[in-house]
Amino acid sequence: MQLPDMNLLVALDALLDEGSVVGAARRMNLSPAAMSRTLTRIRDAVGDPVLVRAGRGLVPTPRAIALRSQVRQVVEQANQLFSANHDLDLASLERAFNLRANDVFIAPFSAPLLDAMRQQAPRTVLRFVPEGAGGDEDQALRDGRLDLYISATRELGPEIKVQGLFSTTFVCLARNDHPIFDDEITAERFAAFEQISVSRRGRALGPIDSALGVLGLQRRVALITPSFHSGMFSLPDSELILPLPEHMLHSVARLGLPLRSFRMPFALEPVQVMQAWHPRFDNDPAHRWLRQTLKACCSRQP
DNA sequence: CCGAAGCTCAAAGGCCGACC
DNA sequence: GGTCGGCCTTTGAGCTTCGG
Numbered sequence: 001m002q003l004p005d006m007n008l009l010v011a012l013d014a015l016l017d018e019g020s021v022v023g024a025a026r027r028m029n030l031s032p033a034a035m036s037r038t039l040t041r042i043r044d045a046v047g048d049p050v051l052v053r054a055g056r057g058l059v060p061t062p063r064a065i066a067l068r069s070q071v072r073q074v075v076e077q078a079n080q081l082f083s084a085n086h087d088l089d090l091a092s093l094e095r096a097f098n099l100r101a102n103d104v105f106i107a108p109f110s111a112p113l114l115d116a117m118r119q120q121a122p123r124t125v126l127r128f129v130p131e132g133a134g135g136d137e138d139q140a141l142r143d144g145r146l147d148l149y150i151s152a153t154r155e156l157g158p159e160i161k162v163q164g165l166f167s168t169t170f171v172c173l174a175r176n177d178h179p180i181f182d183d184e185i186t187a188e189r190f191a192a193f194e195q196i197s198v199s200r201r202g203r204a205l206g207p208i209d210s211a212l213g214v215l216g217l218q219r220r221v222a223l224i225t226p227s228f229h230s231g232m233f234s235l236p237d238s239e240l241i242l243p244l245p246e247h248m249l250h251s252v253a254r255l256g257l258p259l260r261s262f263r264m265p266f267a268l269e270p271v272q273v274m275q276a277w278h279p280r281f282d283n284d285p286a287h288r289w290l291r292q293t294l295k296a297c298c299s300r301q302p
Numbered sequence: 303c304c305g306a307a308g309c310t311c312a313a314a315g316g317c318c319g320a321c322c
Numbered sequence: 323g324g325t326c327g328g329c330c331t332t333t334g335a336g337c338t339t340c341g342g
Binding site: 304305309310312313314315318321 | 329332337338342
């Protein structure tokens with residue numbers, strides 16, 4: 001049986017990633033001419049143009065886009081196969097770790113994590129990547145665009161691995177002289193003030209509204225922001241209330257804004273924050289080290 | 303030794319942005 | 323609008339390596 005040339009897979013991976021013959025050639029230490037000929041062989045093998053001219057550069061065909069994540073996965077698995085027995089040398093490890101997280105994690109834990117990385121693996125880079133279109137976490141984890149996804153969501157693919165990091169409860173933030181502090185804070189008084197909802201997907205309703213609903217109450221969300229930090233800057237000049245995870249209070253206090261916190265006047269389920277990764281990284285020593293380091297940071301902090 | 307495969311070098315041709 | 327230079331991909335020619 002004639003096996004296909006596996007080197008073509010590595011080249012295809014580089015070509016799809018770079019979107020350029022010159023870029024892929026540079027990555028593989030080849031001349032552009034050699035990479036161009038390799039692309040010709042890939043086209044013959046796949047039976048598709050794979051990359052077609054668009055102006056000065058190249059763009060992927062639909063077939064290439066469909067193949068992309070599969071190619072990435074196969075190449076990474078092959079890499080692991082050949083490097084699985086190598087000891088991890090953190091001192092010389094050069095790698096950028098791509099994480100997607102919101103400020104519930106970033107505010108309290110990014111500094112300790114970065115500190116641990118600097119001490120143990122000084123040549124690694126921590127990169128927080130922005131939200132993709134329409135919540136593409138599953139695909140980004142599969143493609144290897146994301147090393148870790150840190151979130152409270154459980155709506156991930158069945159193969160995705162998750163590990164609990166910490167649990168946090170919601171407290172509220174309002175300006176120092178907010179009228180809510182004038183009297184006892186009850187659920188009724190809480191619901192009477194306009195509020196900020198933090199949602200990366202632009203949602204106004206969440207667990208707080210469900211809990212209020214049980215009490216026969218309803219609040220009005222006047223402002224929706226993508227992060228807690230962007231929301232809190234609207235507090236000093238308004239009567240808005242911002243519910244936010246307790247874990248963020250310490251870093252909020254350091255900002256020196258004229259804000260004051262108070263406990264939720266009704267019961268709310270704690271939020272479990274987890275880290276999620278694709279199973280192909282399970283045995284990757286560097287990835288395992290990152291997960292352990294991150295988990296340790298979360299365990300140490302309040 | 304020979305052919306196949308894959309490489310480099312050099313050159314051609316297309317496209318884009320800057321400049322007049 | 324036309325010209326020019328730079329960048330990119332592609333292709334022809336020739337070289338090296340390797341297996342039969």
